[in-house]
Amino acid sequence: MKFSIAVNMNRFSAESSMKTVIADTLELVKMADQGGFEIAWGSEHHCIEMTIAPNPFVQLTYWSQHTRDIRLGTTVICAPYWHPIRAAEEAALVDLYTNGRLELGLARGAFQYEFDRMANGVSQKEQGGEYLYELLPALKSLWAGDYSHQGKHWQFPRATSVPKPLQQPHPPLWVAARGPDTFDWAIENDLNVMSTPLQKPFEEVLDLGSKLKHAMAKYPKKPRPRWLVLRNACVYDNKSQWRIPVAAATRYAAQFQGLFTTDGEVVDGFPQELPLERSSSSDYADNASWNNMLFGTPEQVTEKLMMYQHAGVDSFCYGANFGMDTRTALRSLELFITKVKPNFD
Secondary structure (H helix, E strand, O other): OEEEEEOOOOOOOOOOOHHHHHHHHHHHHHHHHHOOOOEEEEOOEOOOOOOOEOOHHHHHHHHHOOOOOOEEEEOOEEHHHOOHHHHHHHHHHHHHHOOOOEEEEEEOOOOHHHHHHHOOOOOHHHHHHHHHHHHHHHHHHHHHOOEEEEOOOOEEEEEOOOOOOOOOOOOOEEEEOOOHHHHHHHHHOOOEEEEOOOOOOHHHHHHHHHHHHHHHHHOOOOOOOOEEEEEEEEEOOOHHHOHHHHHHHHHHHHHHHHHHOOOOOEEOOEEOOOOOOOOOOOOOOHHHHHHHOEEEOHHHHHHHHHHHHHOOOOEEEEEOOOOOOHHHHHHHHHHHHHHHHHHOO
């Protein structure tokens, strides 16, 4: 099992300096590069301070100037926000800038809050997939040469991607998948799969793995894709520190939830917290949060990771920052690199 890292720029207060946020984020990426991580992932989000990522290609290009070996990926570009020509050309240019280190992750998008502002208010649930399924073949065709497109959401006369990507025929392609239809589509189109079990118990990982197996069974002649699973992670020195990541994850989730619907309020870019169900049976209870996330001492985290490896996960994605202070995040990553990762090398 290999390891990648998801790093977000985030602010939870207007007093936080963006220069400091940028520097702290880069420090995590540089440490992951030096620690032998395979891929650093940057996301795309709009109008929210908790995930500052208006263009992942810009962020990856910046990281590439300060790293040597780590590959650089998008988690993800949201299909409804991108014209196919623009997406093909920007991806190709970043692949050239990074000397062929790009991994391109695609998705239908997640937050209705963003769809209302970036996609003319279309329904994320009902139409997000349409854009994704139309974007992928257009990208491949534009990278291959001249191509005209007459689709439901985009139309353009003959054109090609200028430039072409360094990696041929294109960079490795990934899709974010949770539902069975997306797993099926990924296998049919030779895409690697990235999944998140969100805040749910480990059984959700097993369920996602089952969806992947069922999709593979429908296309027996297709090769098995790589399967990445993302969880927020924090490794600490002693067991008494367990409340630090749990508190941060709960606060993050309380802001995160409102973005999926129109219920959450965002004030000057800062999502307001929604009340969470935190009964003993809730995924947001303190004990459940600790159990479900990759939180613990090096020994506890190693034991948890063994479960992901046995479940068939090819790449575990370490969610590096979700509201913890920089010192804690850096110490966590240091412990992961020195005390956990060697158990899987």
